[in-house]
Amino acid sequence: MKVALFVTCVNDLVFPGTGRAVVQVLERLGHTVEFPVEQGCCGQMHANSGYREEALPLVANFVKTFDGYDAVVGPSGSCVAMVRDWYPKLVPDATEVVARTYELSELLVDVLGVTDVGATFPHRVTYHPTCHGLRLLHLGDRPRRLLESVRDLELLDLPGAEECCGFGGTFSVKNAGVSGAMLADKCRSIVDTGAEYVAAVDNSCLAHIGGGLSRTSGPAKAIHYAEILAATS
């Protein structure tokens, strides 16, 4: 299958390793990955912050760039949720590209029918289901099933997993105090599991969680689950 990678702007600039990991996983499974270079930002930050007019050209660019691909995969729950939740309201004629845009675990489990992607990751990992992945995309246990199939990985339950980490886009700076209080509770839960890594489907939440974890004394680090799925040793 030919899959177009929608890497997302945050990953392009700050977490390119996540994009490379998606390429590795899909190619290992025998699929062809394309990277349409016209792509930019999906417009989520603008739309969620009340800048719909400023989001529209970004939305139009996404639709134009990815129109015609069999499948578009984005390693970000919130960016894919932006496409699925918002695009039908903003560009009603973009239904086809919206229907073919998947978060990585949806593409792997639902479209390609795979849960074992041939990865090995000999570490203790806990999984944080991000809000948009959980409540907008309804990813359910797909990411967990993928992680459970990784060789030598010990998956630890995260207490209060479904509680928001406190990132919330511009909320993290507009209400930094509350965001920090939520983060502190999330970090404590993660550290208490004894995990070496906390995995999630969204690097924006993970940047926030990882930034909090690096101020704790524990060993836990944030990692995008695609990078675990790409690991082979």
Next chain:
Amino acid sequence: MSGGNIVARRPFPAAAREELGDAQLRANLRKATHTIRDKRLRVVGEVPDWEALRQSGAAIKDDVLSRLPELLEEFEATATAAGATVHWARDAAEACAVVTQLVRDTGATEVVKVKSMATQEIGLNEALEAAGIDAVETDLAELIVQLADDTPSHILVPAIHYNRSQIREIFTRNGLSALTDDPPALAEAARRHLRAKFLSARVGISGANFAVAESGALVVVESEGNGRMCLTLPETLISVVGIEKILPTFRDLEVFLQLLPRSSTGERMNPYTSLWTGVTPGDGPQTVHIVLVDNGRTETLADDVGRQALRCIRCSACLNVCPVYERVGGHAYGSVYPGPIGAILSPQMSGEGANRTLPYASTLCGACYDACPVQINIPEVLVHLRQTGPHPVAERAAMRALSWAMRDRRRYTAALRAARRGAAPVRWVAGRRGTVRHLPWPLSRWTSTRDAPLPAKQTFREWWATERGQA
């Protein structure tokens, strides 16, 4: 036009910062919200058609909102025919004036009150006090808040911010003696205090959870039975009701009496549900007044997206699941309607004060929408209010610049490259950790609570171009 206790005096971030400093408050809130949250999940989980019930609740409320004027007139006619007197109030001040005059006409100087959000909203206690009338709150939690000279911090559990030893202290300060801080001992102290009030009161004041248009009946849903005392013992009963509380028929209660208790207290059924229709000769209050209050509801109704907030049945499930509410409590929202529903209700009912900061008091995590028994899409309305509200000049400029840069491949690639290069010296400072601990303002708002990640040495598109020879 609107007013009363729905206008935040301070911006949410400033008010929240102060509340965050109170460790006892956070511990109290965490314990209480998690307890109710778990109870709600258990009793909702045992209803096989819960989703269908939510849909019915939303549909009935939407039908009401689409023909509110006609239903209100029907209610006025049926209630009047049943012996009640119906009054109309455009805003909080008018509603307070009507009620104050009605109490004065009876000559009473003390009234007993059923727990009611509408009377809290219009600031009735303050208005009555100014007129020399004592308003006695009879709901246990409202009584605690009143004795503490405080304001409610939760729709259902107004004293949620206190633990029981703090409550005993408040009682002791006010001459109510409780031997221990056991809940039964505290309840007994309140019972002794209130019983005398019930028996001597000539006027009762209530709100209503529902107002049935076809019959003119009002409905109050409660747990303690103190409401039932106020609704039945006094000679005069005055009920203050928001105009959105209307239900078309008695049959519609079937849906809401299932949705409300499970969503609010986490009970299958609440202990006391009182229904009354005007005056029944020889039984209960012989003079019955109903004050229908607008106070910003008509303006809210005019907004296509925002009007769904008027479906709210004040269950407070959204407060109990909200991670923001759990950290800061109700007072930070500056309105009698706190939490997620308050963040969309208060700014729509009144654009005054700092209410415009409330739509930003959310991470858009969506837990409130999932919990809402009438399917109010709170995140959708929050974003809608952010869209229609004013934007800071600098923020708008930055958002425009970002949008301009990111919509075009050349500009976007150049911007990524510039960000990567600009970060090079910072990366050198960051050293092996690879993250930054302190950044100058305005980025310090990020590093105040967590380290900042840095742009990578090579962007993804640069890697792709090198590896795959494109771009």
